[in-house]
Structures are given as structure tokens and as C-alpha cells.
Amino acid sequence: MIGTVLTWAVQRRLASIEHFRRHPHEVQQQLYRQLLHTARATDWGRRYGYADAPSAREFAQRVPVSSYEELYPQLERVLLGEADVLWPGRVQWFAKSSGTTNARSKYIPVTREALHEGHYRAGRDMTALATLHYPAHNVLGGKTLSLGGTHGPNPLRPEAPDSRAGDISAVIMQHLPAWAEFIRTPPLELALLDEWEDKIERIARHVMQADVRVLAGVPTWMIVLLRRVRELAGTDDLHAVWPRLGLFLHGAVAFGPYRELFRQLIPSPQMHYLEIYNASEGYLALQDEPDSEDLLLLLNHGIYYEFLPQSQWGEAEPQAIGLEQVELGRTYALLISTNAGLWRYKIGDTVRFTSLAPYRIRICGRTKHFLNAFGEEVVIEHADAALAAACHATGTTVGDYTAAPIYFAEGPGSSRGSHQWLIEFTRPPADPAHFTAVLDNTLRQLNSDYDAKRHRDLALTAPTLTVAPAGTFGRWLASRGKLGGQHKVPRLSNSRELLDEILSQLNN
Template structure:
């Protein structure tokens, strides 16, 4: 009965999802008006004339595009407890951003509106779609195993017990409504443990006897937990532990490189996979069709979107496009204005539209996470697809990888470079040369700039691939205090800093 009532309640969100699909521009206009009106009496709103009810065009002319560093003076005031700076009221919760493994943490405000009207509303949307598409799983009749991070005191207000910072997953779990907490496992005292190895061990033992129907989390860390569950259960299939398991809600990293690993751990046709795009800054998109990997942009969840074309990324005052102005197939960086008080904020992610009716996207990468040392413009989407193709060709799977440029001395008057890849395989391929060749060939097929640079090795030499021992990347994350939660290894970088750290670790 509880499952039936909960299913009926969440499926009421289906009409709202359809409204997003059918009336995107009207919905975004309403969100824009609501955001500006609500923030008109804040310090930021007064500075930029929000009380004048500016149009979207006037808003773009008045309000600067802001990176985290540029917005930080206002964010620090919010962190220290000042009210009415970027959004009405005083903010108590902050997501400590783990979108990268940079030493400097980012603290993203999580207002009550952001929590309830963005994250939780989108969570209900995803649950509604899952119950619609997979009724046989009866996902609300059992438990959702969610694996997240932890939270702790706000370092800017160490004596204020009410103010906390942590992974967005931990903030969400700590504040879940009662019905959502009822269908979730493990209990908070385990889910929010900060010591990662202890957390995995205790959660694995706790959930052995649970009726788990859904998994939710980052693929990288979910695999670690599932393997420990299998060890404790003494079996090779998760379905022998949780026979009703039927769905994995995944996000934070591209799923392609992990798909085969999950098929091995959870064999059988009953298992389904849906992607979510839930960042520290907001829940932006979700997979609304089971047979497509495209993500529906969520337009009525307290976020107003703008899109910066690639040729404007380095501009001092980048020109942004509205939703109505975007084109298919182009790559854009995202600007968001949100009900957490982020205004024309450059989130750092890049997307490509695959549909304009409705508006669906694919996450391409990040503005700072691509390889372009030689004009090759390799983005994470290219790299993930090439890794997947090489795995299929050589019968292996990859746990993690990273790549960075190699610079060579001038040769015959032309400067030639290359890419160095460190890859952690589950089992090394029989032929690393074949893996490398397929990786290279697939990148050339997917990316004309890379192909042009690779022509006759004139600008780019063939990639240099090194298989690294199991645990290499986990050890690197551990050294930086980044184990668990949404922390992940940067796939691509134009800097060799991380590459050199890993090589030094391997040599010691």
C-alpha cells in the first residue's frame, strides 16, 4: 500500500515534465522573472537594478558573467553568515564542490529554495519517470541504496553548529523529506561517515540483507561498494544478493567506460540505467527516455540558463545565447542564474544540444578539462568514446584514466607533440599496442581537428599509453584527501601537473 501511494504521488510530476517539453520558453521566462523579483532587495539585486524588472536582454547587459573566483567576494560574505547578499535570508548549508580535484575547494550555497524546488523536485521527476518506465521493478516497494559523501562544520563559522558544508549528496541526504528517507538505505549514521574505507565496509555489511531495488551514486565508487558486497556474500552476481534490483541512477562521470563492468557485476536483462545531471550548483537535467542517452534540460527548477559558444569562452565579456538561440550540434559552456543566488555563473561544464523540441543535451566535458595543447580540441566525450571502442576491440574494461600533453623538441622545423595516457584496467589487454591503435583511430574518426594534427604525424605523434597498477588513482585521490563522494579524477588536462604527480607516485 505504501508503494502504491508513493508511486501515485510522485507520478503527479509527469504532467510538469510534459509541460517543460511543450512550453520551454514560457517556462524559462517565468523562472527568470521569479528569480529577479525574489532577489530585488538583496545587495546584488540592488547593485544591478533588479527592482526595475529588467528584460532578459537588459539582464545580460547589466549583470557580468562570473566565475567562482569573480563571485567569491560575495560568496565569502554569505559563508560568513551575512544575510541578503545574493539571495534573501541567511544561508546555512553549502556544497563543497568536488567537480574537480583542485586543491582549492569551492563552496556553493544551498538555499532552502534550491534544496526543495530544484534538487528534490528533480529527484521526484526522476522517480516518476522510473516508476513509469520500469513498473515491474516496483522501485518504491524496496530500498534505494545511495552512496554519497559527508558534511562537517562551516570553516568560516566554526562555532555556528547550524551551518554545515559538504558534498551535495550529503547535504541532500541530511535534509531529505520523510518519505524519501523511508525508501533509502543505509541509515544516515553510515551514509555520512567521513572515513571512506570504514564507510564502504560498514555499508556493505549493512545492506547485505536489505531489499535493494535501486542504486544511486557515482559509478566509480558504486563499483567499489558492489565488489565488497560480492566478497561478503561469496557470490559473483549482485542479483543473487538483491534479486529485485532493477535500476541504477548514475551521474558525475560518463557511464560509457563503466557500462561493461556493471554488466559483469549485475548480469541479466532486468537491470536498467538512467543518467542524472545533478551538480553542486543545481539539478540541471535527467534522462527522460530509457532508450536514449540524451538528457532533458530541466527548465522549471529555479535555474535560468544561458549558453556561451566556444568562440566566446576566452572573451573578456563573453556573448551568451538564450535558450531560443541555441543550435543543434554546437558546443556551449553553461551560464546559470539560480535560486541559490548564483548569477550568470559559469559552471564550467560544456554541453551539446541533441534536440531542440524538447531541449535535450549531452554533457561534452568542461571548459578546463580538454586537450588542446596543439589545436586538437579533444573533449571528454571524445576520450570516453575512444576508450570504450578500444575496450570493446581488446576485450577489456577500464577503471579510470587520465591524459595530458607531451611536448617534443622541434624536428625538421615543426614542433611535434603527443598525448600521454595513464589507464587503470581491470585486466590489461592482451595487446596494449592494439588498444592504443584503436584509441587513436577512434579519436581520428570522432574529431577532425585531432585527425588533421595526426596526419602523417606532422603535429601529433601516436598516443603513448601506459597501463598502471590497480589502485593507482584511488591512492592519488587519497593523498589529496578526495576519496569518496563525488570526487573524481580529471580525465583530460592541458597541464602536466597531475600527470607528473602520478608518475612520481608510480616511481616511488
């Protein structure tokens, strides 16, 4: 009965989804005007004349494009408790993110509007689409097992008990509306534990007794939990524990390398998977069609979008384009202006449009999170696809990985380089050389720049595979205090700093 009522309630969002699918530019312009009007009396709004109601073109001319570091002087004021800096009022909650390109923690404001008009609205949209596509599962008739992080004091105001910072998943769970908390498991006192090993054990024992129908979280950590549940239950099939389990809502990392692992854990054709694009900065996109991996760009969820063509990424004053100017197949860096007070903010992610009616995207990687030491332009999208192909060809599964260049500073090979892949397998390949060859050949097929550099080994020689012992990446994350939650290992880097650090831990 409760599931039926909740299904009816959330499906009311389907009309709104269809509206912004059909009228994307009108919806974005209305949101743009609303954002500027709301922030007109803030310090930032006064500085850039928001009260003048500037056009989108004038807005782009007046307001600078900002990275986190460039916006930090204003964000620091917000963290210190100053009101009306970037958004009206005083912000009390912050999403803590290590980012994926360096170790510095970022603290992103999470306003009430960002939660309710962004994260929760999109959550209802995702739930509505799930009930539409999979009515037989009655996903709202049972529990959603959500695995997230934790939160703690605001680092700049530790004496303020009402100001907190933590994983965006923890911030979201802490403020969930009653109906959403009712269908979620485990309870908050377990979900927000900060000691990861104890957290996994206690959650696993608790959720075994629940009617779990949906999983939600980061694949990396969900696998750890599911394996423990399977061990405790003494079964090879999680449907023996949760017979009505039918859906996994996943995000934060590409799912390709994990797909086979989940098929092993849940070997049933009734299990389905939908991707979400939810970041500390907001809820940006979701998979609205089960048969396509493309993500529908969310246009009335508190985020106004601009896009930087690849040619502008390194420019001092980059020129962005609007939604109406994007083209299919091209890679863009995202600029967002949000109802949390981020203005023309470089989120760091890159996307490629696969459809313009409606606007659908695929996540390519990061503006600073790619391999381009020799002009090869390998992005996450290429790396994950090549790994998936290598796993399929060799019957292996990958738990985690990172890759970096090998530079030749001197000697006869000084003009050539290579890539080193450090991979932690959950099922190692019987023939590592074959795995590496498929990885290399797939990258050549996907990326013409990589293929050109690999031609006859002229600029780039074959990649080197280094197999990491089980637990390598978990121990590295733990050593940096980033085990669990939404923390993840940076995948690609033009620097060897990260890879060498992990290798040095292996050797000690």
C-alpha cells in the same frame, strides 16, 4: 501498499514534466522573473537593478558573467554568515566541490529553495519517470541504495554549529523528506561516515540484508561497494543478493567506460540504467527516455539558463545567447542563474543540443577540462567514446584514467607533440598496442581537428599508453584528502602537472 501510494504521488510530476517540454520558453521566462523578483532586495539585486524588472536582454547587459573566482568576494560574505548578499536570508549549508580542473575547493550555497525546488523536485521527476518506464520493478516498493559523501563545519565559521559544508550528496541526504528517507538505505549514520574504507565495509554489510531495488550514485565508488557486497555474499551475481534490483541512477562521470563493469557485476537483462546531471550548483538534466542517452534539460527547477558559444569562451566580455537561440550540434558553455544566488555563473560544463523540441543535451566536458595543446580540441565526450570503443575491441575494462600532452621542447621533433594516457584497468588488455591503436583511430573518427593533427604525424604523433597499477588513482585521491563521495580524477588537462604528480607517486 506503501510502494503503490508513493508511485501514485510521484507520478503526479509527469504532468509538470510534459508542461515544460511543450512550453520551454514560457516556463523559463516565468522562472527568470521569479528569481529576480525574489532577489530584488539583496545586495546583488540592488546593485544591478532587479527591482526594475529588466528584460532578459537588459539582464545580460547589466550583470557580469562570473566564474567561481570572480564571484568569490560575494560568496565569501555568504560563507561568513552575512545575510541578503546574493539571495534573501542567511545561507547555512554549502556544497563543497574540488571542481574538475584544479585542486581548490569550491563552496556553493545550498538554499532551502535550491534543495526543494531543484534537487528534490528533480529527484521526484526521475523517480516518476522510472516508475513510468519500469513498472514491473515497483522501484518504490523497496530500498534505494544511495552512496554519497560527508559534511563538516563551515570552514570560515567553524564555531557555528548550524553552518555546514560537504558533498552535495551529503547535504541532500541530510535534509531528505521523510518519505524519501524511508525508502533509502543505508541509514544516515553510515551514509555520512567520513572514513571511506570503513564506510564501504560497514555499508556493504548493512545493505546485504535490505530489499535493494535501485542504486544511486557515482559509478566509480558504487563499483567499489558492489564488489565488496559480492565478496561478502560469495556470489558472482548481485541478483543473488538483491533479486529485485533493476535500476542504477548514475551521474558525475560518463558511464561509457563503466558499462561493461556493471554488466559483469549484474549480468541480467532486467538491469536498467538512467543518467542524471546533478551538480553542486543544481539539478540540471536527466535521462527521460530509456532508449536514448540524451538528457532532458530541466526548466522549472530553479535554474535560468544562458549559453556561451565556443567562440566566446576566451572573451573578456562574452556574449551569451538564450535558450531560444541555441542550435543543434553546437557546443556551448553553460551559464546559470539560480535560486541559490548564483548569477550568470559559469558552471564550467559544456553541452551539445541533440533536440530542440523538447530541449535535450549531451554533456561534452569542461571549458577548462579538455586537451587542446596542439589545436586538437579533444573533449571528454570524445575521450570516453574512444575508450569505450577500445575496451569493446580488446575485451578490457577501465577503472579510471587521466590524459595530458607530451610536449617536445627542442630537437627535430619540436613541432610535434603527443598525448599520454595513464589508465588503471580492471581487466588489462592482452595487447596494449592494439588498445592504443583503437583509441587513436576512434578519436580520429570522432574529431576532425584531432585527425588533422594526426595526419602523417605532422603535428601530433600516436598516443602513449601508460598502465597504472591497481589502486593508483585511489591512493592519489586519498593523498589529497578526496577519497570517496563525489570526488573524481580530472580526465583531461592541457597541463602535465596532475599526470606528473601521479607518476611521481608511482616512482616513490
